[in-house]
């Protein structure tokens with residue numbers, strides 16, 4: 001196996017089941033909340049910021065699972081959180097909060113400092129239930145965006161109906177795992193070739 005290159009481990013997180021804190025409610029805070037809500041409108045998010053911009057307020061209006069706290073950050077805000085985004089304009093504050101978050105084993109993304117992030121956001125391609133996460137290991141978000149555009153164009157529009165059909169075939173298939181894999185491999189063999 002080739003172990004060189006990008007060592008980041010991709011996972012797909014159920015963000016309606018965890019408790020997310022975003023510190024900072026300006027441009028970057030809004031971008032992070034937008035990325036979360038684009039994936040799951042039911043995401044459970046608290047934003048704490050000295051000042052919350054109008055765009056973020058409008059974005060989360062009528063969303064009961066989003067709480068906006070317009071006041072300075074307090075260390076107690078970290079209590080009970082599963083995931084943390086730091087998006088203030090205060091680098092020193094980020095360093096201090098990150099140190100405390102680490103003590104609490106709270107995974108953290110720090111907007112202005114990739115080196116101290118525990119995780120990065122990826123570019124995402126979504127066709128119904130299919131989701132592809134793209135990472136360039138922080139080297140070029142712009143290339144990640146271009147690859148997203150390319151895959152969006154390249155993936156057939158019938159991707160969701162294929163997934164629905166495969167799910168019903170999968171539910172009906174009897175036999176051992178090996179036989180199931182063989183049958184499903186056969187059904188999908190020509191998929192992208194037919195596009």
Ligand SMILES: C[C@@]1(CC(=O)O)C2=NC(=C\c3[nH]c(c(CCC(=O)O)c3CC(=O)O)Cc3[nH]c(c(CC(=O)O)c3CCC(=O)O)/C=C3\N/C(=C\2)[C@@H](CCC(=O)O)[C@]3(C)CC(=O)O)/[C@H]1CCC(=O)O
Nearest residue numbers: 035114120121122123135136137138139140141142144145
């Ligand atoms: C996926 C996406 C999600 C999102 O952020 O929402 C994302 N950046 C996106 C876009 C984008 N970001 C930036 C530009 C301007 C052009 C450029 O710099 O290339 C563009 C392009 C554009 O907007 O066209 C600026 C930027 N970004 C980072 C730095 C800091 C640095 O590198 O030091 C700076 C400089 C800030 C400055 O100079 O002030 C760092 C990170 N950005 C990441 C993710 C993580 C690595 C992902 C990876 O491995 O590829 C990482 C490491 C941390 C993180 O934030 O998680 C989204 C993908 C596009 C899409 O899906 O459309």
Ligand SMILES: NC(=O)c1ccc[n+]([C@@H]2O[C@H](COP(=O)([O-])OP(=O)(O)OC[C@H]3O[C@@H](n4cnc5c(N)ncnc54)[C@H](O)[C@@H]3O)[C@@H](O)[C@H]2O)c1
Nearest residue numbers: 024025026027028029049050051072073087088089111112
């Ligand atoms: N704007 C960009 O395009 C961009 C891109 C990548 C990274 N960054 C970096 O991300 C960071 C945030 O940028 P931005 O454009 O979102 O800034 P911004 O000024 O729009 O927002 C900063 C937010 O932090 C809040 N804040 C500041 N101190 C606070 C405190 N003690 N407690 C709670 N909230 C506090 C402010 O009230 C505001 O909501 C900066 O470090 C910037 O360098 C910016």
